[in-house]
Amino acid sequence: GENVEQHPSTLSVQEGDSAVIKCTYSDSASNYFPWYKQELGKRPQLIIDIRSNVGEKKDQRIAVTLNKTAKHFSLHITETQPEDSAVYFCAAGSARQLTFGSGTQLTVLP
Amino acid sequence: DGGITQSPKYLFRKEGQNVTLSCEQNLNHDAMYWYRQDPGQGLRLIYYSQIVNDFQKGDIAEGYSVSREKKESFPLTVTSAQKNPTAFYLCASTPGDRFNEQFFGPGTRLTVL
Numbered sequence: 093g094e095n096v097e098q099h100p101s102t103l104s105v106q107e108g109d110s111a112v113i114k115c116t117y118s119d120s121a122s123n124y125f126p127w128y129k130q131e132l133g134k135r136p137q138l139i140i141d142i143r144s145n146v147g148e149k150k151d152q153r154i155a156v157t158l159n160k161t162a163k164h165f166s167l168h169i170t171e172t173q174p175e176d177s178a179v180y181f182c183a184a185g186s187a188r189q190l191t192f193g194s195g196t197q198l199t200v201l202p
Numbered sequence: 203d204g205g206i207t208q209s210p211k212y213l214f215r216k217e218g219q220n221v222t223l224s225c226e227q228n229l230n231h232d233a234m235y236w237y238r239q240d241p242g243q244g245l246r247l248i249y250y251s252q253i254v255n256d257f258q259k260g261d262i263a264e265g266y267s268v269s270r271e272k273k274e275s276f277p278l279t280v281t282s283a284q285k286n287p288t289a290f291y292l293c294a295s296t297p298g299d300r301f302n303e304q305f306f307g308p309g310t311r312l313t314v315l
Contacts, residue, residue: 093261098244126303135292135306136245181244188233188252188296190304192244 094119096184098193106201111169113196115182118163122184125158125165130179130195139180140167172200205229208293208307215280215287215314223278223310225293232297234276235304238262239290248291251276280312288314 095118105111117125126141142149142156142165149156153172158165165184169176177200183190206227215221225234233252237245247260251270265284270276276295280287290311294304 096244101242135308137306138303141303189247189250192237192246194242194244 094122094185094191096182096191096193098182098196100196101194102197102199104199104201105172107172107174109172111167111172111176111198111200113167113180113182113198114164115166115184115193116162116164117184117191119184120160120163122186124184124186124190125156126183126190127154127156127167128181128183128192130181132178136181169198172198174200174202176200206293206295206305206307208291208310210310211308213310213312215312217314218282220279220281221312223280223291223293223312225276225278225307226274227276227295227305227307228274229295229297229305230273231295231305232273233295234270235294235296236260236266236268236276236278237292237294239292239309245292248278287312 098115123144128136129139130136140154140156142158153170155168179195179197181195182193209224235250236248246262248266249268251257257268267279292309293307296302296304
């Protein structure tokens with residue numbers, strides 16, 4: 093089965109700086125890579141996703157890159173704001189079945 | 203956000219008791235999922251169902267059971283065989299196409315006393 097590793101487990105940045113979270117996966121058949129944001133006590137919500145036929149995708153301050161050869165993908169958040177503080181999860185698989193990383197607690201310091 | 207609900211929000215159970223968590227969706231989604239979330243860990247798949255009357259075990263199915271008698275409903279039973287059931291349980295659904303996001307319910311926090 094798929095195995096997803098996510099790093100770092102915690103990340104603190106100053107407001108306005110960039111944050112990068114990295115994930116690796118093991119199954120070369122995986123073709124869908126979403127990122128979810130989960131605020132404390134709330135449900136995870138999709139913030140961006142990428143499919144295997146695309147190398148990079150951007151949505152305002154959020155971008156995701158995918159390297160299928162190396163089997164890794166990354167989340168980039170620019171100009172971080174306090175409301176970006178949350179746990180971020182990567183996942184890999186197909187939309188029918190996903191394997192999640194262990195999460196990154198991002199703290200944006202004012 | 204809307205369209206997938208879980209109840210109750212908090213649930214307390216005594217050891218040795220079975221308990222059923224509810225998950226309902228009105229999004230007309232084919233596929234539904236149950237995940238377990240423990241502190242500092244990601245989401246681990248318990249069971250999933252692609253169509254009515256069919257479901258598959260996920261990575262941590264032992265001590266759990268499900269049913270899918272209706273498209274809208276996918277209840278999860280935590281049995282007394284589950285050794286460490288205290289956790290946050292999340293239900294999700296997706297249309298079932300290849301590249302559609304999974305929509306999550308608000309979750310149920312189960313505590314075993």
